[in-house]
Amino acid sequence: MLEGSGKRRDMKDTPPVFSAQRVRVLLPLPLAGAYDYRVPPGLDIQSGEFVTVSLNHRPMIGVVWDAAEAPEAVPVPDHRLKPVNAILPAPRMTVSLRRFIDWVAAYTLSPPGAVLRMAMGSTAALEPPTQQAGWTLAGPGSNRQPRMTPERQRVLAVMEPGRVYAGAPLAEAAGVSLGVLRGMADNGLIRPALLPHASRFNRPDPDHPGPRLLGAQAEAATQLVAKVAARRFGVTLLTGVTGSGKTEVYLDAVAEALRQGRQALVLLPEIALSAQWLERFKARFGVSPALWHSEVTPRTRRDTWRAVAEGEAPVVVGARSALFLPFPDLGLVIVDEEHETAFKQEDGVVYNARDMAVVRARLAGAACVLVSATPSLESLTNAESGRYEALDLPERHGGASLPAVETVDLRRTPPERGRFLSPPLIEAVNATLERGEQAMLFLNRRGYAPLTLCRHCGHRMRCPNCTAWLVEHRARRQLQCHHCGHTEAPPAECPECGTANSLVAVGPGVERVLEEAAALWPEARRLVMASDTLPGPAAAGMAAQQIQDREVDLIIGTQIVAKGWHFPHLTLVGVVDADLGLAGGDLRAAERTVQLLHQVAGRAGRAEAPGRVLLQSFSPEHPVMQALISGDLDAFMSEEAAIRRPGHWPPFGRLAALIVSSEDEREADRTARDLGLAAPGGEGVQVLGPAPAPLALLRGRHRRRLLLKTRREIAVQPILRDWLARVPVPNSVRVQVDVDPVSFL
Ligand code: ADP
Numbered sequence: 001m002l003e004g005s006g007k008r009r010d011m012k013d014t015p016p017v018f019s020a021q022r023v024r025v026l027l028p029l030p031l032a033g034a035y036d037y038r039v040p041p042g043l044d045i046q047s048g049e050f051v052t053v054s055l056n057h058r059p060m061i062g063v064v065w066d067a068a069e070a071p072e073a074v075p076v077p078d079h080r081l082k083p084v085n086a087i088l089p090a091p092r093m094t095v096s097l098r099r100f101i102d103w104v105a106a107y108t109l110s111p112p113g114a115v116l117r118m119a120m121g122s123t124a125a126l127e128p129p130t131q132q133a134g135w136t137l138a139g140p141g142s143n144r145q146p147r148m149t150p151e152r153q154r155v156l157a158v159m160e161p162g163r164v165y166a167g168a169p170l171a172e173a174a175g176v177s178l179g180v181l182r183g184m185a186d187n188g189l190i191r192p193a194l195l196p197h198a199s200r201f202n203r204p205d206p207d208h209p210g211p212r213l214l215g216a217q218a219e220a221a222t223q224l225v226a227k228v229a230a231r232r233f234g235v236t237l238l239t240g241v242t243g244s245g246k247t248e249v250y251l252d253a254v255a256e257a258l259r260q261g262r263q264a265l266v267l268l269p270e271i272a273l274s275a276q277w278l279e280r281f282k283a284r285f286g287v288s289p290a291l292w293h294s295e296v297t298p299r300t301r302r303d304t305w306r307a308v309a310e311g312e313a314p315v316v317v318g319a320r321s322a323l324f325l326p327f328p329d330l331g332l333v334i335v336d337e338e339h340e341t342a343f344k345q346e347d348g349v350v351y352n353a354r355d356m357a358v359v360r361a362r363l364a365g366a367a368c369v370l371v372s373a374t375p376s377l378e379s380l381t382n383a384e385s386g387r388y389e390a391l392d393l394p395e396r397h398g399g400a401s402l403p404a405v406e407t408v409d410l411r412r413t414p415p416e417r418g419r420f421l422s423p424p425l426i427e428a429v430n431a432t433l434e435r436g437e438q439a440m441l442f443l444n445r446r447g448y449a450p451l452t453l454c455r456h457c458g459h460r461m462r463c464p465n466c467t468a469w470l471v472e473h474r475a476r477r478q479l480q481c482h483h484c485g486h487t488e489a490p491p492a493e494c495p496e497c498g499t500a501n502s503l504v505a506v507g508p509g510v511e512r513v514l515e516e517a518a519a520l521w522p523e524a525r526r527l528v529m530a531s532d533t534l535p536g537p538a539a540a541g542m543a544a545q546q547i548q549d550r551e552v553d554l555i556i557g558t559q560i561v562a563k564g565w566h567f568p569h570l571t572l573v574g575v576v577d578a579d580l581g582l583a584g585g586d587l588r589a590a591e592r593t594v595q596l597l598h599q600v601a602g603r604a605g606r607a608e609a610p611g612r613v614l615l616q617s618f619s620p621e622h623p624v625m626q627a628l629i630s631g632d633l634d635a636f637m638s639e640e641a642a643i644r645r646p647g648h649w650p651p652f653g654r655l656a657a658l659i660v661s662s663e664d665e666r667e668a669d670r671t672a673r674d675l676g677l678a679a680p681g682g683e684g685v686q687v688l689g690p691a692p693a694p695l696a697l698l699r700g701r702h703r704r705r706l707l708l709k710t711r712r713e714i715a716v717q718p719i720l721r722d723w724l725a726r727v728p729v730p731n732s733v734r735v736q737v738d739v740d741p742v743s744f745l
């Protein structure tokens with residue numbers, strides 16, 4: 001068996017050495033809990049160890065969870081248990097990560113093994129790192145006199161004594177084939193050797209000069225640095241208008257974590273849109289951070305996981321799943337754009353990474369910083385109650401002013417028939433382009449048109465699998481469902497009444513706005529920024545660069561333009577449909593619309609030239625529009641709080657949703673009804689539904705929803721557990737639990 005190396009036994013949490021004959025092993029599977037395994041004599045097992053065991057005759061990797069103090073319900077004698085097969089030579093999983101996994105599982109009502117799977121990001125990383133072979137000079141001692149050729153001489157000229165070279169680059173540098181190297185080895189001129197284990201993760205230099213922070217920035221940075229230096233858990237809410245330097249301020253806290261020799265994790269809502277952020281990091285620390293998100297290659301995944309576990313990657317920037325990386329000594333967790341709903345994972349283990357980041361930090365004894373120009377009501381409420389400390393940067397850096405926000409009343413100055421840009425907005429774009437500045441048109445809708453309708457019979461083109469209209473993507477000649485991805489070609493005639501050429505596009509998407517813009521401003525260089533036109537980090541980064549370099553005059557974009565970009569030459573933002581997010585009964589519709597539009601508006605006027613924002617709206621008097629005009633988001637959020645508090649709506653009460661789904665509609669209905677009949681009750685506990693979900697059909701599954709609502713001081717988890725235990729659910733039906741739902745579809 002493999003003995004523990006020095007690396008495997010980190011000093012931070014020395015676990016008890018088991019005297020027991022058995023250990024509990026948690027497997028990365030959706031099982032109810034850990035399983036017992038027998039410890040073969042001579043095997044020294046500690047908790048947190050990655051081990052191989054067999055389950056149903058299949059080898060599996062699991063983690064030694066805790067000593068099996070209590071026997072299982074059906075006690076199995078030790079000798080009947082399967083043995084632990086081997087200990088893997090990987091750093092042990094820390095106590096704090098194990099407790100985090102338990103915590104997330106309990107909070108979200110997920111099987112702990114399903115959460116563990118997220119923490120085993122790469123099983124390849126559990127094997128010892130393989131070293132690659134290269135070539136080195138054979139040196140003295142080889143007294144043969146091999147034949148010299150010009151090629152061989154070139155190779156020898158490239159090589160320095162004592163260094164090991166990888167084959168391909170060496171051959172390339174000398175301008176020879178790999179065969180020449182092998183021949184030289186046969187002749188004793190060079191010999192194979194192992195390449196040094198090159199770390200891909202450079203240590204960011206905390207003392208690399210960064211920008212000079214002044215005034216409120218300096219003050220906030222000093223406070224954050226002190227929090228990190230205290231090496232204790234605590235949460236700080238860092239707010240400040242867009243462009244006030246929040247990023248620069250929290251990077252100072254990252255520097256302090258580095259000085260403390262601890263690790264830092266920065267969560268960003270959409271890592272694919274973080275090219276500018278990564279540039280900033282590099283400018284501040286001299287090197288790039290380690291990246292963690294779903295699109296990193298398996299090789300990078302493996303290296304990153306391992307480097308994090310061994311403390312070799314001091315700073316990780318990642319999407320929500322980075323919370324489950326095996327940091328041995330996490331000193332700081334930052335959640336940037338903490339209000340973003342992208343932090344909520346909606347399938348598998350349903351969790352909110354913003355909230356879980358706070359838990360991760362608490363269990364690791366780390367400082368936690370939540371950052372936003374438009375903080376969520378949840379975080380504001382926590383700051384108000386003193387659970388979080390609050391820091392604010394009231395002004396834009398460099399004296400830039402916030403943009404002036406106005407509404408365009410679409411009832412008074414409507415666009416021309418079949419058009420979507422009103423005369424005042426067109427005029428404003430004209431003036432901006434004439435000044436040689438950049439303008440942006442924002443519409444949070446991909447494609448050409450959200451609805452295709454038959455002029456003759458009124459038939460609407462719908463998705464066969466979902467309760468949704470098909471969105472026309474004209475450039476691709478497709479109708480597409482944005483929920484399940486179903487696509488079909490636009491039919492030549494109405495599928496209902498058979499009339500030819502009767503289908504018309506209703507409403508705008510960004511493609512249609514682009515078409516209108518092309519007609520109005522044929523000379524302007526236009527760029528569309530949407531998730532389907534900028535499919536990856538590289539494309540998004542290039543687009544941002546083009547905008548920065550003034551190679552673009554007019555940007556037309558969906559919500560991805562709202563994400564933290566710094567476009568110094570952008571001075572006008574036109575919101576094509578400011579009312580768009582307000583429809584529907586979502587609890588947070590108003591809050592989210594304010595956050596999104598304020599963020600979009602915040603892209604304008606970030607340098608010397610002042611910015612202007614025009615909101616096209618049918619209800620300019622709406623509190624959301626008024627809040628955006630006045631810029632007084634605090635007042636708006638106080639109003640929101642006043643609306644939600646009396647009814648005990650979050651954050652002044654708790655919610656958990658049950659989503660019942662089945663391909664068989666009657667089964668879904670029956671289970672939903674049974675759950676409704678067994679609904680918990682009592683003081684401060686209420687169940688709403690069952691009701692068909694707004695997306696009553698999704699990917700061919702019929703969906704019903706129930707909503708559990710409790711007072712804030714009542715924990716929903718025990719109620720949910722008890723409720724679910726009382727209602728049998730047939731195999732054909734799935735009941736998904738969503739604690740603290742952010743989507744009500
Ligand atoms: P926020 O995160 O609050 O939107 P940023 O940190 O992105 O603000 O800062 C906005 C811009 O101003 C960035 O380009 C940033 O580099 C610059 N900046 C902020 N503070 C300073 C400073 N003290 N010195 C120089 N540049 C700064």
Ligand code: ZN
Nearest residue numbers: 463466481484
């Ligand atoms: Zn669909």
